[in-house]
Amino acid sequence: MERRTIGAAALEVGAIGLGCMPMSWAYTASEQHGESSLRAVHAALDHGMTLLDTADMYGPFTNELLLGRVLGRRRAEAFVSTKCGLLVGEQHIVADGRPSYVKRACDASLRRLQTDVIDLYQLHRADPEVPVEETWGAMAELVAAGKVRSLGLCAVGARAQRRTPDAPLYAETIRQLERVQQVFPVSCVQAELSVWSPEALVSLLPWCEARGIGFLAAMPLGNGFLTGTLTPGGGFEPDDIRARHPRFTAEMMAANQPIVAGLRRVARRHGDATPAQVALAWVLAQGRHVVPVPGTKKERWVVENAAAARLELTGEDLAEIAALPPARGSWE
DSSP: OOEEEETTTTEEEESSOEEOGGGTSSSOGGGOOHHHHHHHHHHHHHTTOOEEEOOTTTTTTHHHHHHHHHHHHHGGGOEEEEEESEEEOSSOEEEOOOHHHHHHHHHHHHHHHTOSOEEEEEEOSOOTTSOHHHHHHHHHHHHHTTSEEEEEEEOOOGGGSOOBTTBOTTHHHHHHHHHHHTTSOOOEEEEEOBTTBOGGGTTHHHHHHHTTOEEEEESTTGGGGGGTOOOTTOOOOTTSGGGGOTTOSHHHHHHTHHHHHHHHHHHHTTTTOOHHHHHHHHHHTTOTTEEEEOBOSOHHHHHHHHHGGGOOOOHHHHHHHHTSOOOOOTTO
16 A cells, blocks of 8 residues: 655655544444444554554543554554543533643553554644643653654644634644744644545645645545435434534535535546545545545445545546535534
8 A cells, every 4th residue: 555654753654544533432322333443443454554543532531442452462563643632521621731631641542552652642632721832842752751753733623713814724723833843843733634624725734745744634534424325314313423513414415415426426437436435535636745534433434445545536537526516514
C-alpha cells in the first residue's frame, strides 16, 4: 500500500488510517461489539492501514483499552495516535489543558494502550482557562521523556465557528497553530474533510502544506452518509451523534442524495468501486500529506476502505465531484 508522511518528524503511515471512535463512542451503541471491533482493527493492520486513531475520551477510556488488546500483540505494525484535553462527565464535556493533567493523561493512555510510546499525541481541544503554550509545553516534555514521538492538534470544527469577514474558516485553529509552533513543532493537524465538508481546503490545508505538516482527514465519509448505505428517514438511536446532526434529518438526507448519486456515477466508471471508495480517493487526491481516517467498527467496511488507496480518480472524475451541489443542513 502507498505510504504517506506525517509532518516534520517524517513518520510514515499507510495511505488510509482507521478511526476507532465508532467502536465505543458517539455512534449506534447497539452495534458496538468488542470482538467485532477487534476483528476490524486486526483487518486494518492486515491491509496496511497502520494508523490507528483514538482518544482517551472515547468511551471514555474503553476505546484505548480495546486497542490495547491488539497492540499488546501487534505494536510493531501500528502507528498509534491518541488524544488528550477533554474530560467527559455525565452530561457535559469540558477541556482540561493543565500541564499536570496532560502528563497524567498520557501515562494513563500508555497503560491502556499497552505500549511504552505514543506515535502521535494530539490536543483534542485547547482549554480556554490555560494558555495553549503551557499545554503544548507539557506535551513537548512528553516527547523529551520518550513517551511520545510527535504532537498534533485537532481543529475546532468549521461549522462550530462564527464567521466574519475578519475571521475566515479555521482562523481560530490557525492562530492556535501559530502559537504552539513557537514552542514545539506541530507534526499533524486533524480536521473534518470530505466531499460534503470541504471547508478545510480554503485555508487550513494550505497552511499545513506550506509548512510540511501532515493532515488527518476526519469524517472523510461524512459520518457514513457518503457510503450510500443510509436510508433517509431511517432514524438513529438517541445516543448516536447523527440523531442531532443538521444534515441527518430525513428532509436533509433526501435533499443531499444528489451528492451520493454523483459518487455512484464516478464509481461506475471504475468497475466495482463503491461510493465510499470514491469519497476516500477524493480525499487522498487533495495532497500527498493528507491521510483520511474513516471511522468504522466492522471488518467488511475496513477491507472496503483499505481498497480505496488503489483507486485513482481521473481529471474528469474530480471535475464531476467538484460540480456536485454543496451539502445542506436543517440549521442553515
